[in-house]
Amino acid sequence: xxxxxxxxxxxxxxxxxxxxxxxxxxxxxxxxxxxxxxxxxxxxxxxxxxxxxxxxxxxxxxxxxxxxxxxxxxxxxxxxxxxxxxxxxxxxxxxxxxxxxxxxxxxxxxxxxxxxxxxxxxxxxxxxxxxxxxxxxxxxxxxxxxxxxxxxxxxxxxxxxxxxxxxxxxxxxxxxxxxxxxxxxxxxxxxxxxxxxxxxx
Amino acid sequence: xxxxxxxxxxxxxxxxxxxxxxxxxxxxxxxxxxxxxxxxxxxxxxxxxxxxxxxxxxxxxxxxxxxxxxxxxxxxxxxxxxxxxxxxxxxxxxxxxxxxxxxxxxxxxxxxxxxxxxxxxxxxxxxxxxxxxxxxxxxxxxxxxxxxxxxxxxxxxxxxxxxxxxxxxxxxxxxxxxxxxxxxxxxxxxxxxxxxxxxxxxxxxxxxxxxxxxxxxxxxxxxxxxxxxxxxxxxxxxxxxxxxxxxxxxxxxxxxxxxxxxxxxxxxxxxxxxxxxxxxxxxxxxxxxxxxxxxxxxxxxxxxxxxxxxxxxxxxxxxxxxxxxxxxxxxxxxxxxxxxxxxxxxxxxxxxxxxxxxxxxxxxxxxxxxxxxxxxxxxxxxxxxxxxxxxxxxxxxxxxxxxxxxxxxxxxxxxxxxxxxxxxxxxxxxxxxxxxxxxxxxxxxxxxxxxxxxxxxxxxxxxxxxxxxxxxxxxxxxxxxxxxxxxxxxxxxxxxxxxxxxxxxxxxxxxxxxxxxxxxxxxxxxxxxxxxxxxxxxxxxxxxxxxxxxxxxxxxxxxxxxxxxxxxxxxxxxxxxxxxxxxxxxxxxxxxxxxxxxxxxxxxxxxxxxxxxxxxxxxxxxxxxxxxxxxxxxxxxxxxxxxxxxxxxxxxxxxxxxxxxxxxxxxxxxxxxxxxxxxxxxxxxxxxxxxxxxxxxxxxxxxxxxxxxxxxxxxxxxxxxxxx
Numbered sequence: 001x002x003x004x005x006x007x008x009x010x011x012x013x014x015x016x017x018x019x020x021x022x023x024x025x026x027x028x029x030x031x032x033x034x035x036x037x038x039x040x041x042x043x044x045x046x047x048x049x050x051x052x053x054x055x056x057x058x059x060x061x062x063x064x065x066x067x068x069x070x071x072x073x074x075x076x077x078x079x080x081x082x083x084x085x086x087x088x089x090x091x092x093x094x095x096x097x098x099x100x101x102x103x104x105x106x107x108x109x110x111x112x113x114x115x116x117x118x119x120x121x122x123x124x125x126x127x128x129x130x131x132x133x134x135x136x137x138x139x140x141x142x143x144x145x146x147x148x149x150x151x152x153x154x155x156x157x158x159x160x161x162x163x164x165x166x167x168x169x170x171x172x173x174x175x176x177x178x179x180x181x182x183x184x185x186x187x188x189x190x191x192x193x194x195x196x197x198x199x200x201x
Numbered sequence: 202x203x204x205x206x207x208x209x210x211x212x213x214x215x216x217x218x219x220x221x222x223x224x225x226x227x228x229x230x231x232x233x234x235x236x237x238x239x240x241x242x243x244x245x246x247x248x249x250x251x252x253x254x255x256x257x258x259x260x261x262x263x264x265x266x267x268x269x270x271x272x273x274x275x276x277x278x279x280x281x282x283x284x285x286x287x288x289x290x291x292x293x294x295x296x297x298x299x300x301x302x303x304x305x306x307x308x309x310x311x312x313x314x315x316x317x318x319x320x321x322x323x324x325x326x327x328x329x330x331x332x333x334x335x336x337x338x339x340x341x342x343x344x345x346x347x348x349x350x351x352x353x354x355x356x357x358x359x360x361x362x363x364x365x366x367x368x369x370x371x372x373x374x375x376x377x378x379x380x381x382x383x384x385x386x387x388x389x390x391x392x393x394x395x396x397x398x399x400x401x402x403x404x405x406x407x408x409x410x411x412x413x414x415x416x417x418x419x420x421x422x423x424x425x426x427x428x429x430x431x432x433x434x435x436x437x438x439x440x441x442x443x444x445x446x447x448x449x450x451x452x453x454x455x456x457x458x459x460x461x462x463x464x465x466x467x468x469x470x471x472x473x474x475x476x477x478x479x480x481x482x483x484x485x486x487x488x489x490x491x492x493x494x495x496x497x498x499x500x501x502x503x504x505x506x507x508x509x510x511x512x513x514x515x516x517x518x519x520x521x522x523x524x525x526x527x528x529x530x531x532x533x534x535x536x537x538x539x540x541x542x543x544x545x546x547x548x549x550x551x552x553x554x555x556x557x558x559x560x561x562x563x564x565x566x567x568x569x570x571x572x573x574x575x576x577x578x579x580x581x582x583x584x585x586x587x588x589x590x591x592x593x594x595x596x597x598x599x600x601x602x603x604x605x606x607x608x609x610x611x612x613x614x615x616x617x618x619x620x621x622x623x624x625x626x627x628x629x630x631x632x633x634x635x636x637x638x639x640x641x642x643x644x645x646x647x648x649x650x651x652x653x654x655x656x657x658x659x660x661x662x663x664x665x666x667x668x669x670x671x672x673x674x675x676x677x678x679x680x681x682x683x684x685x686x687x688x689x690x691x692x693x694x695x696x697x698x699x700x701x702x703x704x705x706x707x708x709x710x711x712x713x714x715x716x717x718x719x720x721x722x723x724x725x726x727x728x729x730x731x732x733x734x735x736x737x738x739x740x741x742x743x744x745x746x747x748x749x750x751x752x753x754x755x756x757x758x759x760x761x762x763x764x765x766x767x768x769x770x771x772x773x774x775x776x777x778x779x780x781x782x783x784x785x786x787x788x789x790x791x792x793x794x795x796x797x798x799x800x801x802x803x804x805x806x807x808x809x810x811x812x813x814x815x816x817x818x819x820x821x822x823x824x825x826x827x828x829x830x831x832x833x834x835x836x837x838x839x840x841x842x843x844x845x846x847x848x849x850x851x852x853x854x855x856x857x858x859x860x861x862x863x864x865x866x867x868x869x870x871x872x873x874x875x876x877x878x879x880x881x882x883x884x885x886x887x888x889x890x891x892x893x894x895x896x897x898x899x900x901x902x903x904x905x906x907x908x909x910x911x912x913x914x915x916x917x918x919x920x921x922x923x924x925x
Contacts, residue, residue, distance in 0.1 A: 016654050016657060016658075016698060017653075017654065017657035017658070034660075034661075035660065035661050035664030035665070036661055037661055037662070037702075037782065038657070038658050038661050038662075038698055040698065040699055040702070040773075040774045040777055040778060040782060041770075041773040041774040041777070041836075042770070042773075042832070043836055044829065044832070044833065059829075064698055066654065066697065066698045068697050068698070068732070068734065068736075069698070071736060072736070072770075072773060075770075091653075093650075093653070110443075112445075
């Protein structure tokens with residue numbers, strides 16, 4: 001089912017200013033601009049990659065982080081294969097808000113089994129010297145909230161960025177492989193390509 | 202010789218109502234005739250509620266007003282068949298055609314099926330019969346047999362695209378069947394609450410058929426979708442119940458217990474009742490009706506705008522006469538119905554050629570000042586600015602007027618004392634946040650959040666612009682302080698992302714903290730709704746933009762709809778910050794000063810959107826862009842747009858719409874007095890007023906008020922038109 005080059009939709013969520021757009025740009029274009037405009041509305045970029053022999057096209061969606069824009073971004077959650085929960089290690093509030101982001105995502109993305117849905121947690125800006133969130137605290141949160149993989153990244157100096165996105169792909173593929181044992185192989189994956197899922201005329 | 206015109210209203214792609222009128226008759230008489238059809242009982246001030254449309258008739262019988270009520274019909278499709286004795290498809294004789302609907306009854310979502318015999322009961326029609334003394338004729342639907350339905354669909358779909366959506370709803374069934382499961386086996390009618398639904402069997406053999414299974418396990422007849430539409434029905438249903446494919450049987454959709462909130466779809470942004478209506482456009486004739494209204498009613502703007510202009514410029518007779526001429530753009534077919542003209546298509550006509558001028562120079566500006574520093578001939582000056590913008594040297598002064606910080610009729614001395622007052626006021630507010638201690642702030646999460654985000658955002662606003670580049674740029678401190686002070690000015694709104702984009706060009710032009718602040722306050726007065734909690738301004742504008750797009754190019758609009766892009770999400774950034782991120786910095790300054798003139802109509806920025814989309818639509822359609830590609834394509838237009846070209850096109854579109862007399866006339870006859878205040882907002886007291894004070898033309902003037910609602914702007918625009 002997930003053979004050949006399949007499209008994975010990955011969405012970056014987190015407070016305003018934690019570096020969602022910078023992570024996306026670092027990963028896709030390998031560039032960093034500290035003065036990049038904050039995102040208004042919704043944007044996405046595609047990136048082709050190979051993970052463990054699987055060719056995938058990752059479609060990375062980047063949204064405006066401010067609470068006010070919730071009604072704009074949430075419609076884009078649907079159909080996501082993975083959610084990257086992002087905070088900034090120099091901003092404890094953004095770390096505290098992770099739970100809210102996760103909740104918002106599960107609610108609006110219409111996730112059927114939140115327990116097995118792949119989340120990856122990114123603690124960004126590790127290049128900054130004045131940390132407000134310790135690695136231990138972040139790891140503990142990830143362990144206590146569904147055993148999510150945790151990556152400390154820096155979009156600025158490219159630390160762990162590719163690793164985090166590749167982990168996202170691995171998690172999605174793992175979930176799908178598990179799923180294949182349960183679902184007959186000829187079913188249409190409604191989740192992936194909603195438009196081709198015509199069940200009737 | 203009396204010339205008659207036939208107007209055919211089409212509902213659900215079927216002829217619903219034909220009526221003819223004497224094109225030479227006084228409009229008021231025609232309207233009265235029509236209205237006597239509508240309300241045969243003749244009661245005054247009568248209110249009738251028919252399936253979501255409330256018809257109110259005023260005491261003088263001159264105002265017929267249709268109000269849209271709470272959305273009731275979420276989905277509706279006729280021509281759904283039950284094969285009565287058997288489910289076999291070959292058994293043609295036992296077919297029963299019926300109407301399938303999803304209804305919202307006070308929050309209960311119901312699926313209802315009624316055989317046609319019931320649903321076309323004449324007593325349920327809004328108009329109960331023919332009035333031989335009237336020129337209006339009501340022809341009952343003819344398409345209640347499936348095969349004819351198909352014919353109509355093919356023959357009218359294209360030629361009636363401007364008209365085919367005006368309809369009257371039938372009366373809601375009030376037979377006390379309750380809103381739970383009910384099944385009248387003798388007729389095949391049934392209805393049930395979606396909460397009762399357990400599963401749906403979907404079988405496709407040539408066409409689709411659905412069988413509902415309820416929790417109580419009462420068997421339902423199979424519904425046959427001979428003309429398709431089962432997918433649309435299921436899509437509509439999915440908004441209320443969660444349907445998942447059964448792991449054992451792929452033709453079985455099981456209702457999952459998980460509650461499916463409306464907010465999981467695009468309705469999230471567009472979640473109020475009004476917008477909910479518009480969203481249901483595709484599946485719901487009731488709202489299709491709404492869309493149809495808006496297509497044509499857009500043109501009610503000018504002739505019926507305000508009392509003075511009305512009487513001077515377009516008396517009712519004159520407007521009526523317009524139809525008796527052969528109006529360019531109106532396609533009239535006399536063959537189809539001998540003795541009648543059938544209006545088959547509306548053409549907006551060619552787009553006029555417009556020119557732009559040189560920017561207003563410092564000399565031009567000073568020439569418009571009298572000895573006391575009062576601006577002379579403001580409308581002329583505004584027109585010059587609209588046509589050419591401002592030289593940069595003039596901006597610092599002129600923007601204060603354009604934004605409304607300085608009154609146009611103020612003298613130099615008055616402005617000086619105003620500035621002095623405003624300076625004190627500014628620093629008083631600035632002191633307020635400056636004097637909040639760290640400890641206080643620790644207990645004030647909102648202020649803390651505002652400050653944190655402002656600090657982050659000013660660091661990433663226009664940093665490639667020389668004015669804001671480099672570390673420790675003083676411009677950043679000013680942006681920060683002004684935004685913080687604005688939080689004190691309007692703490693409820695506070696800081697919302699996007700505001701720094703709106704502020705930065707103003708500071709760049711003003712180079713003065715206090716003036717920048719007050720100009721920003723004025724700008725925010727215009728933009729406030731965009732940033733409010735419910736984003737009402739954004740919703741309204743997206744609806745209005747949709748209305749315009751339908752009008753300008755219905756096929757492009759249909760394409761967008763077909764790609765789930767009718768919500769125009771891709772225009773969000775354009776509208777939120779007025780193209781700030783789409784254009785080069787200098788072009789933003791030009792566009793904004795042009796927009797602030799209020800010429801040639803209000804909300805000119807919506808026409809700017811139309812102009813940009815007009816240039817992109819060919820590529821979008823030819824490349825067959827889907828939802829994602831459209832979003833990406835539009836996002837990537839940023840910094841590639843030519844402002845002068847866009848302004849030329851936007852202005853031309855404005856005149857093109859303005860000169861479309863046909864639509865004005867059509868709207869008389871088709872729409873009578875459709876009253877849609879919540880949809881096209883701004884339809885408050887002004888609309889009421891114009892209705893009351895213009896008895897000869899009982900059409901509310903406000904339907905396109907978002908373009909031509911402001912009488913001042915309009916009088917200037919008139920001048921402009923003459924000067925062209």
